[in-house]
Amino acid sequence: MRIIIAFPPLSSQKGIPLLAQNRQFQWAKTPWTAYPMVPASAATLLDKSDHQVLWADGITKGQTYSTWEKEVIKFKPDLIFIESKTPVIKTHWKIINSLKKKLKKTIFVLAGDHLTALPKESFLHSKVDYVLTGGDYDFLLLSLVNHLSKREKLSPGIYYRAKSQIRSTGPSKLNHSLEDLPLIDRDLTQYKLYAYKNSNYAYTPGTYTMFARDCWWGRCTFCSWTTLYPGKHYRQISPQKALKEVGQLIEKYSIKEIMDDSGTLPVGSWLQTFCKGMIKSGLNKKIKISCNMRFNSGLSQKDFSLMKKAGFRLLLFGLESSNQKTLDRLNKNLKVTQIIPALKKAKKAGLRPHITVMVGYPWETKDDIRNTLSFAKKIFKDGLADSLQATIITPYPGTPLFKEAQKENWLKTTNWDDYDMKQPVLKTSLSDNQLQSLTRSLYSSFFTPQFLIKKTREALSDPKVFKYYIRLALKFPSKLLDFKS
Numbered sequence: 281m282r283i284i285i286a287f288p289p290l291s292s293q294k295g296i297p298l299l300a301q302n303r304q305f306q307w308a309k310t311p312w313t314a315y316p317m318v319p320a321s322a323a324t325l326l327d328k329s330d331h332q333v334l335w336a337d338g339i340t341k342g343q344t345y346s347t348w349e350k351e352v353i354k355f356k357p358d359l360i361f362i363e364s365k366t367p368v369i370k371t372h373w374k375i376i377n378s379l380k381k382k383l384k385k386t387i388f389v390l391a392g393d394h395l396t397a398l399p400k401e402s403f404l405h406s407k408v409d410y411v412l413t414g415g416d417y418d419f420l421l422l423s424l425v426n427h428l429s430k431r432e433k434l435s436p437g438i439y440y441r442a443k444s445q446i447r448s449t450g451p452s453k454l455n456h457s458l459e460d461l462p463l464i465d466r467d468l469t470q471y472k473l474y475a476y477k478n479s480n481y482a483y484t485p486g487t488y489t490m491f492a493r494d495c496w497w498g499r500c501t502f503c504s505w506t507t508l509y510p511g512k513h514y515r516q517i518s519p520q521k522a523l524k525e526v527g528q529l530i531e532k533y534s535i536k537e538i539m540d541d542s543g544t545l546p547v548g549s550w551l552q553t554f555c556k557g558m559i560k561s562g563l564n565k566k567i568k569i570s571c572n573m574r575f576n577s578g579l580s581q582k583d584f585s586l587m588k589k590a591g592f593r594l595l596l597f598g599l600e601s602s603n604q605k606t607l608d609r610l611n612k613n614l615k616v617t618q619i620i621p622a623l624k625k626a627k628k629a630g631l632r633p634h635i636t637v638m639v640g641y642p643w644e645t646k647d648d649i650r651n652t653l654s655f656a657k658k659i660f661k662d663g664l665a666d667s668l669q670a671t672i673i674t675p676y677p678g679t680p681l682f683k684e685a686q687k688e689n690w691l692k693t694t695n696w697d698d699y700d701m702k703q704p705v706l707k708t709s710l711s712d713n714q715l716q717s718l719t720r721s722l723y724s725s726f727f728t729p730q731f732l733i734k735k736t737r738e739a740l741s742d743p744k745v746f747k748y749y750i751r752l753a754l755k756f757p758s759k760l761l762d763f764k765s
């Protein structure tokens with residue numbers, strides 16, 4: 281079959297949609313996108329099964345819609361696959377409906393966290409033919425294509441039209457073995473498009489891996505990936521396969537930095553074996569690795585030091601709030617008192633912690649937000665973190681937070697276009713302007729004189745790091761603009 285993995289350009293005054301590979305959707309003012317791991321895995325699986333695959337990411341290529349559409353029509357696809365998210369689902373419906381008029385025989389398939397939460401909705405609003413639910417939609421897309429081309433039985437988790445009804449093959453099962461997946465074909469999926477403009481990379485070209493799907497905690501009430509991979513479905517590839525992938529990324533693609541986007545990187549004996557393998561093979565001298573980590577991972581000072589020696593650089597920690605009541609309500613399974621010790625250990629090992637913070641929780645007062653602000657300020661003043669990301673909490677459909685918001689009558693709107701983390705959709709005691717201004721203050725919080733002196737010293741010691749900080753500094757004003765009403 282002729283298959284397109286499609287990211288149609290979505291023009292908006294809000295900016296560039298950070299759609300794929302993102303737990304929390306955002307529009308960004310400066311263009312960058314993350315390498316979409318599961319769609320790339322789907323493309324590789326289909327290609328290895330002798331199907332013709334076109335990778336059509338019009339967003340990252342910066343194409344106009346009409347240029348992208350011409351490319352799509354010219355390919356004469358039998359099937360078009362689109363990964364969607366809540367704030368752009370309505371636009372994707374319009375695109376499918378419009379394309380269906382020009383490509384009458386083409387089959388349209390949607391997947392993603394929004395579709396997993398509300399699989400039937402898209403059949404009512406668009407001419408979509410199939411919806412794949414759950415996070416293993418690479419395996420499900422292959423199953424669907426094998427069904428269409430070879431009459432094979434459909435896997436569980438697929439919704440389809442049957443005359444005037446919407447039927448499904450039952451709940452999706454997250455039991456596929458990641459070890460059986462082929463290593464991703466980065467050329468087929470145009471990895472260079474994503475290799476430079478990403479603030480997670482100090483060293484370029486960079487790329488993404490996902491050594492695990494998804495998070496060994498997997499229960500935070502706001503996390504949209506808990507829709508795709510509810511807790512207890514954490515799976516990982518073996519450390520040996522991860523090392524093979526790192527080796528291939530260096531040898532074949534000249535990659536200098538990896539962002540591993542497992543919800544949280546595996547720890548314990550997996551991490552030890554992986555790190556020791558990186559050191560023994562000498563791969564640690566050729567590449568840097570960044571990853572998502574939890575404050576209460578149980579990692580000791582020795583573990584953090586081993587990670588540093590193995591080539592790890594940036595660790596992304598979800599702080600979310602410095603108010604214990606908020607961490608408890610979000611089911612973060614985290615004590616505020618665990619935050620500083622974990623940061624100290626990571627910094628002592630020479631790693632660079634990045635923290636993410638959110639505002640706009642319905643139960644938080646202005647004083648609560650100020651508390652988080654001063655906590656973040658102190659972290660930066662004490663040199664315990666290197667960067668920060670601040671956003672406005674958004675309850676995505678399918679998450680426990682969304683259900684709580686419905687029950688408590690906190691939702692200001694169910695117009696999905698507004699669920700983009702730029703504007704509050706939850707009722708709070710603060711005005712939208714106040715929340716946006718507090719988000720901007722969080723970004724400014726790390727610009728203390730001590731922090732700037734430290735960063736200038738670091739930047740001057742390594743030309744690559746210097747260039748990286750220049751890139752970050754240039755991005756800073758646009759970050760503030762992202763939260764300007």
Ligand code: SF4
Pocket residue numbers: 494495496497498499500503505506543544574598
């Ligand atoms: S720790 Fe991160 S990835 Fe894991 S459930 Fe919480 S927000 Fe999601």
